Amino acid sequence: MKPFEETIITAEELVSAQAFHGHKCPAMPQGLRAGHLAMDILDVSRARGGGELIAVVETGYHHFSGCFADGVMVATGCTVGKGNLVQKPLGKFALTLIDPKSGRAVRVIPRYERMSQCLNMDFFKLRAEGVPPYALDPDVVEPLIEDVMTRPWQEIFEVKEFTHYPYEKAPEIFDAVQCAHCGELVVTSYAHKYGEQWYCGPCLDQMLHTGGMPVESR
Ligand SMILES: [Zn+2]
Ligand SMILES: [Zn+2]
Incomplete structure (x- = not known):
């Protein structure tokens, strides 16, 4: 992997991502961090249009930590509306970011140890008991957010790089x-x-x- 400088996610970006997302949780910021890390490694900017970057998220529906995908959308600019956010519902937590121009891609995988530990945390136990994320005590949530925002990325993610990622460009239809x-x-x-x-x-x-x-x- 070529050396790169990790983008610092500002407090403003986190706050606006939380406003978009609707509540405070650790999974959305983890997606925010994964998205920025993938862009840093590929050395690309946030997508302005549909064809600049493609983000593939592997989270499915109605399961813990699905909020990861929203953080990816905010960081990368790959969104449902632009058609460059692809949800491949596998019930997994990786992000693959593809740069169609160079054909390069990076897969950012939250580490097994970390994700499996999550389920033993009070946050997820309370969530499993049916407490909605917006009703949780900030004391339960804030330390988890702090941790995901500040821990060295190597402790959170594993990264795989691809020089020629298979990707088919779809034309935009105007009729x-x-x-x-x-x-x-x-x-x-x-x-x-x-x-x-x-x-x-x-x-x-x-x-x-x-x-x-x-x-x-x-
Ligand atoms: Zn969330
Ligand atoms: Zn009809």
Whole structure:
């Protein structure tokens, strides 16, 4: 790994990330740190548009530490809206950041020891008992945030670098058609042509499942 200087995450950035995220927890800042670390290693800037960086997060849905993905979004600028945040729901906690221009990528993996210890902490025990994160005593949460923000990254993450990461560039689509059944607008690459007409996914499914032409829209 080439030497690099780790970006200092400012208190302002943490506060604005917490405002975006909605509560204070240790997983979001861990994603913030992972995102910055990956950008530092790749020597790239925060994504302004959809094609500059791609972030792949492996967190799934409705499990502990899923908040990691929000920190990644804030740090890297890879977001759901820009289409450069890919959620590959594996129930794991790594971030892969890809620089499409150079083909380089880095996978930042929270260390096993650290993640497994998490589950024994009061924060996660209380969360498992059903206490929402925003209702937790700050004394329980703040030390964990402090720890994730200040500990040397090597103790938190393992890092793997790739010089040629397989990545297929998808073009941005700027056309759309009207679904012949529901009348709603659908981006052409998501629409289906049946006979001479275009249909959206749900309407085509309905046609296929009912075995005929779609019922009249009311
Ligand atoms: Zn959270
Ligand atoms: Zn439709």
